[in-house]
Amino acid sequence: MENNGANFPLHFLGNRLEFPPVETANQDGLLAVGGDLSPERLLLAYKSGIFPWFNDDALILWWSPDPRMVLFPKKAKVSKSMRKVLRDDSLTLTQNKYFHEVIEQCAQVERKGQEGTWITSKMKSAYTELHKKGFARSYEVWEDGNLVGGLYGVDLGGVFCGESMFSLRPNASKYAFIKMAQELDAKGYRLIDCQVHTDHLESLGAELIPRKKFMELL
Incomplete structure (x- = not known):
């Protein structure tokens, strides 16, 4: 069984174009917070098995659920x-x-x-x-x-x-x-x-x- 991410802290994204490994997502699939929605970051996200999902008044949330x-x-x-x-x-x-x-x-x-x-x-x-x-x-x-x-x-x-x-x-x-x-x-x-x-x-x-x-x- 894959690590469910329970022992990993939530990753906060800065300006660097990067994401943490998807295996570090928590049990709900939440992987990271923050960053931006630039075309470059979005494409990197999808190519890495990650997608954004958040409410209008919230920080950007990035997800990689298991199972998919x-x-x-x-x-x-x-x-x-x-x-x-x-x-x-x-x-x-x-x-x-x-x-x-x-x-x-x-x-x-x-x-x-x-x-x-x-x-x-x-x-x-x-x-x-x-x-x-x-x-x-x-x-x-x-x-x-x-x-x-x-x-x-x-x-x-x-x-x-x-x-x-x-x-x-x-x-x-x-x-x-x-x-x-x-x-x-x-x-x-x-x-x-x-x-x-x-x-x-x-x-x-x-x-x-x-x-x-x-x-x-x-």
């Missing part, structure tokens, strides 16, 4: 009802065309059991900058000319790190997720990082794996 929720693209589950949705022409998909709108919707759409959003103004600015540099990508779902769903994340090439998704109509985010998984599978991507467990992600085929295995795949 991932989807192997070939294992994406498509239910009978979703197979019908995928065959239907009522929904269409675009990529990387409306990144700003997708991240705004992900921040605004209410979710059951969740108060507020972790997609703060700082986060939106940071990922928009990553998008401009070609690393953050979005998938948009349309119905009758209206944006009804989508998702965004960080594309490392071979690994896609999903950040958030939204639906304004039933199955829209599932449509985006499944279409993305199928595309990435065809391109030979190793996995989609989903970060933490949710029943919704599990229903789509995502699974928990040890952080050590995740780091090897990364």
Whole structure:
């Protein structure tokens, strides 16, 4: 079993572009506090198996949970009802065309059991900058000319790190997720990082794996 980090003090980041080893994260996966959301630090974080997650009035928190929720693209589950949705022409998909709108919707759409959003103004600015540099990508779902769903994340090439998704109509985010998984599978991507467990992600085929295995795949 990996060290759960219980004996390690919390690491506070300064200006240096570095992170502590992921094995030093605590039992909840919290690894470090502070630093910034520059494109360079964000890319280093994702390449190191780390992601930011914090509230608007808090310091930046950096996480590397164990186990890690991932989807192997070939294992994406498509239910009978979703197979019908995928065959239907009522929904269409675009990529990387409306990144700003997708991240705004992900921040605004209410979710059951969740108060507020972790997609703060700082986060939106940071990922928009990553998008401009070609690393953050979005998938948009349309119905009758209206944006009804989508998702965004960080594309490392071979690994896609999903950040958030939204639906304004039933199955829209599932449509985006499944279409993305199928595309990435065809391109030979190793996995989609989903970060933490949710029943919704599990229903789509995502699974928990040890952080050590995740780091090897990364």
